Amino acid sequence: MSKDISTVLFDLDGTILDTNQLVVASFQHTLKKHLNLDVDEKELKRYFGEPLTKTFQRYYSGNINELLHTFRQFDVANHDALTSFFPHAKEVIQLLSDKGIKLGIVTSKHNYMTSRCSHLDEISNFIHTIITFDDVTNPKPNPEPIEKALYALAESPEHALMVGDSVEDIISAKNAGVRSVFVSWSELKKEELVDQPDFVLDDFLDLLKIINSEKGTVRKARLS
Incomplete structure (x- = not known):
């Protein structure tokens, strides 16, 4: 369910x-x-x-x-x-925030580099927590980074999605009991993933199709 x-x-x-x-x-x-x-x-x-x-x-x-x-x-x-934002990334992040969705970033970048990422200033008002490599003992694919983000947001795994482009993102989500979303603009192909994601995005706007904006329930997404 x-x-x-x-x-x-x-x-x-x-x-x-x-x-x-x-x-x-x-x-x-x-x-x-x-x-x-x-x-x-x-x-x-x-x-x-x-x-x-x-x-x-x-x-x-x-x-x-x-x-x-x-x-x-x-x-x-x-x-x-x-560097630059992928198409529709900022737009979708703002829309999700406007709908009351809690948003976080879970990255393998060190805090030193993350804090100097000026692009984050453009979305900082919408992001509620950022977990970097330096914030955990065991980085992705260990579940700890996702678990720490969920703790900071006072959220449980069954109510969360993890969106990423790497093997580590998908495995970390699985290990944390969170549904995974793989972006098709990744350098990896979905078929190369041993652990398959729950959803695939061809465009950031697809995230709005996964999340029903009125009821907040998960809709069926393309998995091919």
Whole structure:
């Protein structure tokens, strides 16, 4: 039986914000500077959604603090020029907030970079909680980030949706007992996911089709 949806949680990079160009450029700049590695964009995109530390540890077994510092510096310096909202993202976030839906962001970005994301200023009035990598002991795909967001919003899992673009988002939602929503503009294809999402968005406006604005109950969404 469907449960009323009163909360929607969003991943940030690749879900609300188109950061693909920025993330790839930040990785390539850092890996070239410190390790003299030229890593293909397609390879790097396979690791989108996982914590930075995990990605850098794929290429270097030593202390990665300098790599993280360089990545963050490049990310902050180039963020505004290389990122933008996905179509209809801001519009839908505001509409959901206007309907009384509680909204949160659950990201694997570090707090340092999240706090310097100027795009968030444009939607800050609608977002009630932000959980970053630094706010948890166990990041996605562990359920802890979602559970912490739900606790902050005084919400239970059966009344929430998690919207994301990565394997980690879908598994984290499943582990937390929250219904998952996968965005089709992800670098991943739905068929590549071992754990299948409950819903798929082809456009941010599809989220309004999932949530019945009058009754708050879940409608059937496209899952092909």
